[in-house]
Amino acid sequence: MRGQGARLFASRLMLGACLLSVLAGCDMAPRYKPATFIYPDNWQGGGVMQPAGGANTMLDQRWWTVLGDPELNALEEQAMRLNPDLQAQAEAFLQARDLAMEAKSKLYPQIGGMAGGAKYKGSDHRLWRGAGSTGPMYMSSEQYSGTATWEPDFWSAIRNKTRMAKQNVQERAADYAAARLSLQAELASDYVLLRGLDAQDAVYRDSIRYYKTAVQITNMRLSGAIAPGMDVSRAEAQLYATQAQETDILTQRDVVEHAIAILVNQAPAAFHIAPVDRLGFVQGPLPVALPSTLLERRPDIVAAERRMAQANRAIGVSRAAFYPHITFNAMTGFMDNGFDLASLSNSMYQFGAQALLPLFQGGLRRADLQRSWSQYREKEDLYRSTVLDAFKEVEDGLTRVNRLKVQVGQQSSAVDAAVRTQGMTMALYTGGLTNYLDVVVAQVAALNARIALVQTCTRAVQSRVELIRALGGGWSRQQLPQGDSVLMPFKPLQYSNLRQAPAAGGISTVRDPASLDLSAGTKTRARLDSRATHR
Numbered sequence: 001m002r003g004q005g006a007r008l009f010a011s012r013l014m015l016g017a018c019l020l021s022v023l024a025g026c027d028m029a030p031r032y033k034p035a036t037f038i039y040p041d042n043w044q045g046g047g048v049m050q051p052a053g054g055a056n057t058m059l060d061q062r063w064w065t066v067l068g069d070p071e072l073n074a075l076e077e078q079a080m081r082l083n084p085d086l087q088a089q090a091e092a093f094l095q096a097r098d099l100a101m102e103a104k105s106k107l108y109p110q111i112g113g114m115a116g117g118a119k120y121k122g123s124d125h126r127l128w129r130g131a132g133s134t135g136p137m138y139m140s141s142e143q144y145s146g147t148a149t150w151e152p153d154f155w156s157a158i159r160n161k162t163r164m165a166k167q168n169v170q171e172r173a174a175d176y177a178a179a180r181l182s183l184q185a186e187l188a189s190d191y192v193l194l195r196g197l198d199a200q201d202a203v204y205r206d207s208i209r210y211y212k213t214a215v216q217i218t219n220m221r222l223s224g225a226i227a228p229g230m231d232v233s234r235a236e237a238q239l240y241a242t243q244a245q246e247t248d249i250l251t252q253r254d255v256v257e258h259a260i261a262i263l264v265n266q267a268p269a270a271f272h273i274a275p276v277d278r279l280g281f282v283q284g285p286l287p288v289a290l291p292s293t294l295l296e297r298r299p300d301i302v303a304a305e306r307r308m309a310q311a312n313r314a315i316g317v318s319r320a321a322f323y324p325h326i327t328f329n330a331m332t333g334f335m336d337n338g339f340d341l342a343s344l345s346n347s348m349y350q351f352g353a354q355a356l357l358p359l360f361q362g363g364l365r366r367a368d369l370q371r372s373w374s375q376y377r378e379k380e381d382l383y384r385s386t387v388l389d390a391f392k393e394v395e396d397g398l399t400r401v402n403r404l405k406v407q408v409g410q411q412s413s414a415v416d417a418a419v420r421t422q423g424m425t426m427a428l429y430t431g432g433l434t435n436y437l438d439v440v441v442a443q444v445a446a447l448n449a450r451i452a453l454v455q456t457c458t459r460a461v462q463s464r465v466e467l468i469r470a471l472g473g474g475w476s477r478q479q480l481p482q483g484d485s486v487l488m489p490f491k492p493l494q495y496s497n498l499r500q501a502p503a504a505g506g507i508s509t510v511r512d513p514a515s516l517d518l519s520a521g522t523k524t525r526a527r528l529d530s531r532a533t534h535r
Contacts, residue, residue: 027156029316032309035380037295037387059474064188066468067461068282071273072191075264079187080180082265082515089172089179090509094501096172097489100165104487106158109150114333117142145333145348152328155320160313162487167310169486173505174303177475181299185469187263189462190256195279196458197253202277203450204246211239211443217430231436238440242447267518279454281461286401286468294390297472302480304379304386311376318369324357390470397467404460411453418442418449481505 060066064076080086119140153159215235221227253275261271295301332349358365425442428434481504489501500510 026154027160027316028319029156029160029313032312034305034308035384037384059468059471061474063468063474064184064465066282066284066286067188067192067464068284069191069195069280072188075191075260076184076187078264079183081512083183083263084265084515086176086180086183087509087511087515089176090507093169093172093176093505093507094489094509096165096169097486097501097504100162100169100487101489103158103162103165106151107153107162109148111146111148113144113146115144140337141335142337143333143335145331145335147329147331149327149329152326154326155323157317157320160316160320164310164313164317166486167306167313170480171303171306171310173480173507174299174306176507177299177479178303181469181473181475183263184473185465187260188465190260190263192281192458192461192465194253194256194260194273195276195281196454196461197249197256198275198277199279199454199458200451201246201249201253201275203447203454204242204249207443207447207450208239208242208246211235211242214426214439214443215239217426218436226432227436234436234440238443265515265518270519279457279461283461286464294394294471295387296477297475298390298470299472299475301383301386301390302477304383308376308379308383311372311379315369315372315376318365318372321365321368324355327354327356328352329354393470394467397463397470400463401460401467404456404463407456408453408460411449411456415446415449415453418446422446479505481507 062073062076064072117140122139151158215232218227218231218235222229222232257271257273258268260273261268264271295305328351330349330351332347334346335348336346422439422442422445425434425439429436429439485504489504490498503510
């Protein structure tokens, strides 16, 4: 009989273990399957992007180097190390990792210890203490105990919350990549604009020299009584108006330079980039990209997809609320009125299990479940919207790159014609064969054509920057943190050096000491000035 009892106990134990394993595998979240889109047959912009593979479709992560400007390269590297907004995004990523670790900790038993002691004295005249009573006046109590609580995750509510937290970490990593790409593109675009303003200033300075010569010529002709004073006035008005336009360009340049200073963590008052006379950016071909891979390379699209995945897991958490909430707890220890605790007679223990199933809550759980489904569909709609916006930005970038390339050629021809007209008109005026009004008209046309050419060339380079940003800037989904690196911002038994976490997904929160130096030190300014001198 004793053997049969043992076998019966073993079979029940095995049955219970099997039941627990089956319950532990219950996942209430629906199967996650991101939406599959039907892509367009081709990109209408043409040229840069194609619908079929075969070519290298990866952008370099240091994509700004394709512009061939060493100053821009140095500024981009400085911004990646020191920009405060980007560092704040890295801290948000670390906080998401810690929240993921907090969610995962609920899967394990929560164990604690307690020790305490107290001593009490009663009053001789307390209620119901009679005269001559020999009852105790003093009492002491010392106790030591340990507690353990565990919630078996039968319905995967905790595991789904943990998965949501992990997906949130990946979302934060994608947000960091999007912020970094935005910073890189903004800095590159501002730098291109700065160099465009430099080139415009060079055009204005050249025109001002030409107009000063024109003033001298009109004064000479006025002195010889072969030209009216109106010619001098017209020449001077043209000169002063152009000088005012140059001053406006210098103002715009200062403002753009201040914006660049902030992006590279420098105080504008101490930051300066030496001007140049022309746009010297390399106009090489851009890599080919495929519509089907755009969803893997845009960090904003990946972040939207991770939000959709979290909403899918939230449905499982809402479903789990319909099932019993089970908790096991235990406590054991010793208690005595002195320090003689090492005795079984002074021991104490408590253990139990609790199952809680709300029977009526006025539709609370159903409302939460329905809201979870609606939130999932909302995230799915926003994901599709993000994808459409990405296609639009790429198509816009393709159009601008191709159209501006043609426009630059057309504007160059216009400049050649306007400069020839200006020279011929001035020669005719010097020979007394035309009036100065024709000269002014030719000068205005030539200046406007040259300025328009510089502006078009600047926009052409900026459109390349925007297209690269629209293509993801060399980032890919494979760079998202995976596995334990997401949920373990510290080692299992680490209790020191918790101010920083090891890098994950290439994102580090370790500050560069140079981030506290906002003075753009003399060495930095000298390096930038020397590079500009040798261009």
